[in-house]
Amino acid sequence: MTLTQDVQATILRLRREVSALHAELTRYELVVWTAGNVSARVPGADMMVIKPSGVSYDDLTPENMVVTDLDGAVLEGDLAPSSDTAAQAYVYRHLPEVGGVVHTHSTYATAWAARAEPIPCVLTMMADEFGGEIPVGPFALIGDDSIGRGIVDTLRDSNSPAVLMQNHGVFAIGKDARSAVKAAVMCEEVARTTHIARQLGEPVPIPPDQIASLFDRYQNAYGQ
Numbered sequence: 001m002t003l004t005q006d007v008q009a010t011i012l013r014l015r016r017e018v019s020a021l022h023a024e025l026t027r028y029e030l031v032v033w034t035a036g037n038v039s040a041r042v043p044g045a046d047m048m049v050i051k052p053s054g055v056s057y058d059d060l061t062p063e064n065m066v067v068t069d070l071d072g073a074v075l076e077g078d079l080a081p082s083s084d085t086a087a088q089a090y091v092y093r094h095l096p097e098v099g100g101v102v103h104t105h106s107t108y109a110t111a112w113a114a115r116a117e118p119i120p121c122v123l124t125m126m127a128d129e130f131g132g133e134i135p136v137g138p139f140a141l142i143g144d145d146s147i148g149r150g151i152v153d154t155l156r157d158s159n160s161p162a163v164l165m166q167n168h169g170v171f172a173i174g175k176d177a178r179s180a181v182k183a184a185v186m187c188e189e190v191a192r193t194t195h196i197a198r199q200l201g202e203p204v205p206i207p208p209d210q211i212a213s214l215f216d217r218y219q220n221a222y223g224q
Contacts (some may be wrong), residue, residue, distance in 0.1 A: 131159025
């Protein structure tokens with residue numbers, strides 16, 4: 001495959017970015033051992049950059065990131081790509097606005113996934129970031145695009161950038177890889193806080209109109 005200089009430069013940048021973002025997963029304690037991954041769409045090309053399968057986070061480098069097409073076929077790289085490649089490629093094919101996907105097995109969010117229970121919107125942070133509850137996607141086996149189908153079907157009409165795949169863990173999406181990592185970090189934070197609140201009593205839900213107001217302000221007016 002012949003790539004333009006612009007696409008080659010973009011792939012190089014994304015190799016560096018995706019490799020570096022994996023350090024955020026360990027920093028926020030969202031993964032253990034070699035589990036979890038970050039990927040990024042290559043803008044202007046039907047390609048993605050993703051973590052290699054089964055490689056220690058300490059050993060990740062820009063050079064050992066794997067480049068695949070959006071069917072999961074390896075285009076660049078000497079290592080096998082993540083076992084989630086087919087699922088994430090499906091997301092990129094069917095949600096063109098998505099530029100990054102992250103998968104974690106973070107403890108509290110995955111505990112909700114093990115119960116197949118959505119995280120209710122009982123925190124203003126949830127309203128801001130997720131625009132409502134964090135939904136549960138269906139149980140699906142790893143290795144093909146089944147998980148991707150569940151992610152897309154669950155998030156297509158949801159404000160949430162994160163889904164709890166039943167009995168599995170968190171998949172988060174974003175306009176780029178960094179945004180997807182942020183969604184995964186915030187998902188674990190609200191999962192933990194809501195779990196603790198439930199140990200004290202029944203959390204008070206935020207009314208839907210207030211959720212909508214908070215979400216609109218945060219998405220459209222907050223920050224610089």
